[in-house]
Structures are given as C-alpha cells and as structure tokens.
Amino acid sequence: MEVLLVSLLNGLVYGMLLFMLASGLTLIFSMMGVLNFAHASMYMLGAYFAFSVSRVIGFWPALVIAPALCGVLGALIEMYALRRVHRNGHIAELLFTVGLAFIIEKATQMAWGLLPVPYRVPAVLDRPLFHIYGSNFHAYRGFMLLISALMFLAIWLLLTRTRIGLVIQAALTHPEMVGALGHNVPRVFTIVFAGGSVLAGLAGEIGGNYLVTEPSMAATMGPIVFVVVVFGGLGSLAGCFIASLIMGLVQTFAVVLDVSFADLLARVGLPVTSTTPLAEVLTMPLPRVGALLPYLMLILVLLIKPRGLMGTRDT
Amino acid sequence: MLDWLKRTVSTVLALVFSLTTGAAYAQGTIKIMYTDPLSGPFAQVGDQNLQQFKYIIDYINGRGGAIGRKFELVSFDNKSQPSEALLALKAATDQNIPVIMQCSGSNIAAALIEGVDKHNERNPNNRIVYINCGAVATELTNEKCSYWHFRMDAHVGMKAETMVRALPKDVTKVYLLNQDYLFGQSVQRDVKTFLAKLRPDVKVVGDELIPLGKVKDFSPYITKIKASGAQALLTGNWGPDMTLLIKAGMDAGLDIRYYTMYAHLGGGATAIGPAGNGKVRSVMAFHENIAVETGKTDTEGWTRQFRAQHNYDFYAAGFRTIFEFLQAAMNKAGSADPIKFSAALEGLTITDMLGYQVTMRKADHQILSEYFVGVFTKGVKYDSEKTGLGWKTETTVQPKDLDQPNTCNMKRPTS
Numbered sequence: 001m002e003v004l005l006v007s008l009l010n011g012l013v014y015g016m017l018l019f020m021l022a023s024g025l026t027l028i029f030s031m032m033g034v035l036n037f038a039h040a041s042m043y044m045l046g047a048y049f050a051f052s053v054s055r056v057i058g059f060w061p062a063l064v065i066a067p068a069l070c071g072v073l074g075a076l077i078e079m080y081a082l083r084r085v086h087r088n089g090h091i092a093e094l095l096f097t098v099g100l101a102f103i104i105e106k107a108t109q110m111a112w113g114l115l116p117v118p119y120r121v122p123a124v125l126d127r128p129l130f131h132i133y134g135s136n137f138h139a140y141r142g143f144m145l146l147i148s149a150l151m152f153l154a155i156w157l158l159l160t161r162t163r164i165g166l167v168i169q170a171a172l173t174h175p176e177m178v179g180a181l182g183h184n185v186p187r188v189f190t191i192v193f194a195g196g197s198v199l200a201g202l203a204g205e206i207g208g209n210y211l212v213t214e215p216s217m218a219a220t221m222g223p224i225v226f227v228v229v230v231f232g233g234l235g236s237l238a239g240c241f242i243a244s245l246i247m248g249l250v251q252t253f254a255v256v257l258d259v260s261f262a263d264l265l266a267r268v269g270l271p272v273t274s275t276t277p278l279a280e281v282l283t284m285p286l287p288r289v290g291a292l293l294p295y296l297m298l299i300l301v302l303l304i305k306p307r308g309l310m311g312t313r314d315t
Numbered sequence: 316m317l318d319w320l321k322r323t324v325s326t327v328l329a330l331v332f333s334l335t336t337g338a339a340y341a342q343g344t345i346k347i348m349y350t351d352p353l354s355g356p357f358a359q360v361g362d363q364n365l366q367q368f369k370y371i372i373d374y375i376n377g378r379g380g381a382i383g384r385k386f387e388l389v390s391f392d393n394k395s396q397p398s399e400a401l402l403a404l405k406a407a408t409d410q411n412i413p414v415i416m417q418c419s420g421s422n423i424a425a426a427l428i429e430g431v432d433k434h435n436e437r438n439p440n441n442r443i444v445y446i447n448c449g450a451v452a453t454e455l456t457n458e459k460c461s462y463w464h465f466r467m468d469a470h471v472g473m474k475a476e477t478m479v480r481a482l483p484k485d486v487t488k489v490y491l492l493n494q495d496y497l498f499g500q501s502v503q504r505d506v507k508t509f510l511a512k513l514r515p516d517v518k519v520v521g522d523e524l525i526p527l528g529k530v531k532d533f534s535p536y537i538t539k540i541k542a543s544g545a546q547a548l549l550t551g552n553w554g555p556d557m558t559l560l561i562k563a564g565m566d567a568g569l570d571i572r573y574y575t576m577y578a579h580l581g582g583g584a585t586a587i588g589p590a591g592n593g594k595v596r597s598v599m600a601f602h603e604n605i606a607v608e609t610g611k612t613d614t615e616g617w618t619r620q621f622r623a624q625h626n627y628d629f630y631a632a633g634f635r636t637i638f639e640f641l642q643a644a645m646n647k648a649g650s651a652d653p654i655k656f657s658a659a660l661e662g663l664t665i666t667d668m669l670g671y672q673v674t675m676r677k678a679d680h681q682i683l684s685e686y687f688v689g690v691f692t693k694g695v696k697y698d699s700e701k702t703g704l705g706w707k708t709e710t711t712v713q714p715k716d717l718d719q720p721n722t723c724n725m726k727r728p729t730s
Contacts, residue, residue, distance in 0.1 A: 116558065116582045135537075135568065211531060211532075220555065252534070255536055292526060
C-alpha cells in the first residue's frame with residue numbers, strides 16, 4: 001500500500017514534467033505539422049538560461065525571464081528561418097529542426113562547457129514538504145506539480161476562452177479554412193512556435209535543477225516527449241495531458257513491479273525453467289525493460305489507433 | 316564563454332608553437348600517442364585528461380624524462396569509436412611512435428589490443444606498446460590479455476573488491492543497482508562474488524539493472540530501495556545514471572551510504588552538490604586530499620600548483636604513476652624500443668608519489684596499486700568543483716590485497 005501511494009506521487013510528478021515539455025510540442029506539431037526536433041533543445045536552453053539568470057538576480061525573476069528568452073528565440077527562428085523552409089514542405093522543416101538541435105547543443109557546450117552546471121533548487125524549496133511512510137516528499141516536487149497544473153489551466157483558458165485561442169483551435173483542425181477566412185495564419189504560426197518555446201523553456205527551468213543541467217539533457221529527454229505527443233494524439237491538449245500522466249505512471253510502476261512473464265506463466269501452471277525456449281526473455285524482470293515500455297506503447301498505438309488517444313487528425 | 320575563449324586561444328597558440336618548433340625538436344623526444352574522445356558527448360573526458368597529462372609530462376621531463384630524452388604527447392580524437400582508435404594506432408605506427416595510450420571504453424581497448432597484436436606480429440621492426448589508462452573490463456587482462464597491453468588502472472573486479480572491503484561491519488543489507496550493459500553487469504557479478512567471499516554476513520536485498528542512460532526520474536527506484544531496508548547502495552553507474560540516482564535519493568531523504576565508482580570524476584561533485592555531504596562515497600585511485608592526510612607535502616605542493624594554473628581539480632594526478640613506470644622501464648632498458656622497455660616494465664616495482672610500492676604484475680600486465688574509498692564531505696582542504704565539499708579517505712586498500720588471481724595465458728614475443 002505505501003509503495004503504491006508513493007509510486008503514484010512519483011508517477012504524477014514525472015508525468016507532469018513530461019506534460020510541461022510535451023504540451024508545447026503538441027501545439028507546434030498539431031498546428032504547423034512540424035515535428036520539431038529542436039523542442040528538447042529549447043528545454044535545455046531554458047535550463048541554462050535559468051541557471052545564468054538566477055545567478056545574477058535570483059530564481060524567481062528567472063522563472064519569467066528564462067522562458068521569455070526562449071520565446072523570443074523561438075519567434076526569431078520561426079520568422080526568419082522556419083517560414084522560409086516551410087515553402088519547401090514538411091520534410092524540409094523537419095530536417096531543418098534536426099540540424100538546429102545539433103547546432104544548439106554544440107553552442108550550449110561552447111557557451112557553458114561540457115560538464116553539468118551547478119543549477120540548484122532555491123533554498124526556500126530545498127526541504128521536505130511532508131513525510132509519507134518515512135520518505136520525504138521534496139518541496140520542490142510540490143512546486144513542480146503546482147507550476148505544471150497552473151500551466152495546464154492557463155493553456156486551456158487561453159485556447160478556449162480567448163479569440164486567439166479560438167483561431168489557434170480552428171487552425172489545428174482546419175488550417176486552410178482559417179487562412180481563407182482572412183486570419184493572419186503566419187502570425188498565428190509565429191505565436192504558436194514562440195508559445196511552444198516558452199513552455200519548453202519553462203519546463204527546462206523547472207526540470208533543470210530537479211534533474212541535472214548538462215549538454216546531453218536535450219538528447220535524453222527528446223525521444224520520450226515525441227512518444228507522449230504521438231500517443232496523446234494530434235490537436236488534443238487533453239490527450240497530451242493524459243498521455244503524459246500515463247507515461248509517468250507506466251514508467252514508475254514498471255520499476256516497482258518486480259514481475260516477469262515467467263511469473264505470470266507460473267500462475268497459470270506453466271513454470272519456466274532454464275530449458276524452456278526463450279527462457280532468457282521470459283524471465284527478464286519488468287524493471288529492466290520498464291524504460292522501454294513507452295516506445296512499445298508508441299508502436300502499438302500507431303498500429304491500432306493511429307490518431308492517438310484523443311487525436312482529432314491523423315498523424 | 317570566457318573560459319572557452321581562453322581554451323581556444325591557448326590551443327591555437329600551442330598548435331602554432333608545435334608547428335614551428337615541433338619538427339626540429341621531434342627527433343629527440345619520445346612520443347606518446349594519446350587517443351580518447353576529444354569531441355562529441357564524452358569530449359570532456361579526453362579534453363581534461365589531455366591537460367592533466369601535459370602537466371604530468373612537464374613534471375616528468377623536468378625530472379630528466381627517460382634515457383636523456385623528453386616525452387612528448389600527441390593526441391588523436393577517436394570519437395569514442397573503435398574504428399577511429401585503430402586510425403590513431405595507424406597514425407602512431409606510421410610515425411614510429413613507441414607508445415599508444417587510451418583511457419575510456421573497454422570496447423575500444425579490446426579493438427586496440429587486437430590491432431596492436433596484429434601490427435606487432437607483422438612488423439617486428441616497428442612495434443608499439445599499448446598503455447591502458449582506464450578501460451576496466453576484467454577480461455582485458457584475463458581471457459583477452461596480450462603481452463603488448465599494460466593496464467595502469469584497477470579492473471572492475473579490483474574496484475568491486477575495494478568497494479566490498481570498504482563496507483563497515485554494521486552494514487549488513489545492501490542494494491545493487493547497475494547499468495544494463497557489459498560494464499554494469501560485470502560490476503553486479505563481481506560485487507556479489509566478493510560479498511560472498513569477504514562478507515558472507517551481508518545480504519543483497521535488491522539487485523537491479525537499469526537501461527543505460529534511459530531513466531530520467533529515479534524516484535521509483537529510491538522508493539524501492541527504501542522499502543527494501545538497505546543500509547547501503549552499491550552502484551557502478553556513471554554520468555547522468557549516477558548523478559540522477561543520487562539526487563533523487565537526496566531529495567527523498569534516503570539516508571543510507573551511497574557507494575559509487577565514478578562520483579569523483581568531472582561533473583560528479585557539481586551534480587551531487589552539498590546535499591551529498593557525508594553520504595556519497597567513491598572508489599578511486601587518487602584524490603587531492605590523500606597527500607594532505609598522509610603528510611606528503613611535496614606531492615601536495617605539486618597538485619596545488621596544477622589547481623593554481625587550471626580552473627578545475629587535478630583528479631587524474633594518479634596518472635603520474637603511468638609516466639613514472641615508463642620512465643623507470645625505459646631507463647632500466649636503456650632504450651625506448653618497445654621490445655626492450657616492455658621486457659623491463661614486466662614485473663617492475665616502483666614507489667609512487669604517495670609512497671606505496673606499486674607493481675606491474677608480470678603474469679597479466681595488470682597494475683597492482685593502492686586503492687581508496689573516499690567520502691564526499693565538508694571540511695577538507697581541497698574541495699571539488701568549487702562546491703565547498705571534497706573527498707576524504709575512508710578506506711585504503713593495499714596493493715597486495717588486490718592481487719586477484721588471473722587466467723591470462725600470455726604469449727611472449729620470441730625476439
């Protein structure tokens with residue numbers, strides 16, 4: 001029971017971090033059709049900007065400034081580069097963002113070095129919030145939950161209660177029609193790309209000190225975020241939210257549940273011994289493959305339900 | 316940014332300098348080809364090793380080099396690829412360089428051993444010795460051992476034994492967590508072997524393999540470790556798999572002993588931070604406070620000078636032993652010819668900078684040296700990466716304690 005509850009909390013925190021990162025990507029991907037490979041790079045830049053800014057003026061102002069910097073950078077990239085590339089189709093855009101991701105990684109290494117930087121949790125939050133069955137629940141993790149929940153609420157309100165939100169929503173499903181109705185679709189694109197970058201930057205700011213801020217953080221976080229976006233479905237913020245939580249919980253519980261196929265087979269009266277065919281695979285405990293489960297789920301969802309959980313458009 | 320600029324300028328200057336003076340000088344020097352990743356995600360490993368080697372070589376050259384000649388380091392980026400390392404070997408043999416040195420990656424080391432063996436067999440007039448400064452797979456001096464390969468670092472089995480020997484008597488429940496690939500699996504196996512042999516009272520309450528570099532949030536593992544009632548966590552993890560694990564443990568207030576093999580390397584101290592005070596331990600060949608603890612003032616002064624010149628810790632100062640071995644072997648043989656000094660290096664015993672007798676074991680060319688387990692703590696003279704915390708020796712293991720049996724069946728050259 002206690003392991004169950006603690007694991008639920010763990011999964012929730014990790015899932016919400018994934019959501020912060022994936023929400024921006026899902027907006028960009030759904031709206032512009034660009035599978036933005038540089039999205040995780042924005043996440044990394046957010047962490048590094050936050051580190052540098054917080055050293056000068058503290059963590060709290062950095063909470064606004066670092067994502068804003070990412071947003072400005074995102075807007076510039078969209079207006080001066082991506083828009084040009086856009087004329088040549090989605091493949092060109094995709095390749096462009098792949099290149100961009102490499103450039104940003106190298107630039108980060110040159111600017112901040114190859115080693116991790118000492119980006120730390122602010123002292124106010126660096127303490128246990130409450131105890132649960134002898135484990136601490138760190139205050140910063142509570143803060144992460146709060147920020148990501150606020151973020152979800154803010155995006156949701158923006159998309160459903162404002163005019164620009166309505167235009168974006170319309171453009172998610174019927175981009176041509178929105179353009180035909182006389183809306184400035186390129187500007188909406190810029191706003192969405194910049195907004196997505198802000199969200200990635202915020203995720204980096206929050207995740208950078210919870211995890212470790214180092215130049216490979218983009219490369220390690222990138223793949224899982226794509227999984228979340230595709231799994232959740234295009235054009236659906238709610239799908240992205242649910243997918244994030246599922247991924248967080250799946251990975252958490254995969255670690256805690258020490259079972260293998262062999263155990264299941266033994267239950268139904270088919271004991272696996274070393275002579276059984278595929279014994280190696282069957283006795284492999286779940287925690288050893290837990291981190292790969294999301295990718296398995298990605299493959300399954302593409303095979304069975306290509307629109308993802310709650311997608312409104314095909315991938 | 317400024318650091319980077321400084322580094323670039325100094326590299327360019329060094330390059331210009333070596334181009335103008337190198338050619339005339341090269342005739343007289345004993346060259347050592349050093350190959351490790353100097354670009355890509357692991358570039359900092361090679362980059363920092365290179366600077367520390369240069370400082371060490373300057374010192375050795377100041378003490379007369381070997382056979383009246385000075386050592387000179389040549390570097391070659393192998394991008395963490397075995398094929399590129401073989402190009403480095405080719406470049407070295409083309410220039411008649413007598414020594415090739417490589418520190419990171421046992422897969423690369425295995426390729427180099429094979430490459431060097433083949434080359435030396437076919438070219439008896441142009442042989443080369445391979446100095447391994449950190450590829451630690453136990454096989455390399457056992458099943459895969461070669462006469463031309465000299466390992467100057469403790470292998471996984473020796474590190475595992477050191478870790479087990481460092482466990483205090485009151486620790487009876489341990490949790491093993493390792494990366495699911497060759498290295499992590501051998502740490503797992505060897506730690507269990509030595510626990511059974513040296514500490515039969517210790518119970519392994521958890522034994523976990525994690526996918527290499529795939530886990531972002533270690534909190535669920537911490538929950539599991541907590542539930543198991545373990546008093547110590549034993550891990551061979553490196554990079555983010557190590558730092559994220561420890562950070563998650565600190566955040567959850569998991570107050571146990573963390574035994575690692577790589578927390579003392581570049582970036583570890585920064586990532587762990589002050590929260591690790593008194594909890595994190597690492598198995599290592601050297602740290603800068605050992606000289607302080609044992610009153611070796613000359614060695615302390617030597618490492619302090621490196622700190623004054625460079626902006627980071629001198630964690631690889633233990634590599635000095637490698638060059639002292641080369642120096643002694645070449646002086647003894649009176650030659651820098653690989654076939655001659657390799658014979659002198661076999662079985663050679665020297666006194667290292669900390670005053671221990673270290674031996675290059677003849678049977679398998681594995682170094683037998685002292686090894687330490689340090690704890691990351693406040694209040695030491697030399698801190699790591701400006702965190703205010705540094706390493707303090709908790710356990711010292713003598714060279715003779717690590718004299719593990721080997722299965723090497725070495726073929727020696729006939730001429």
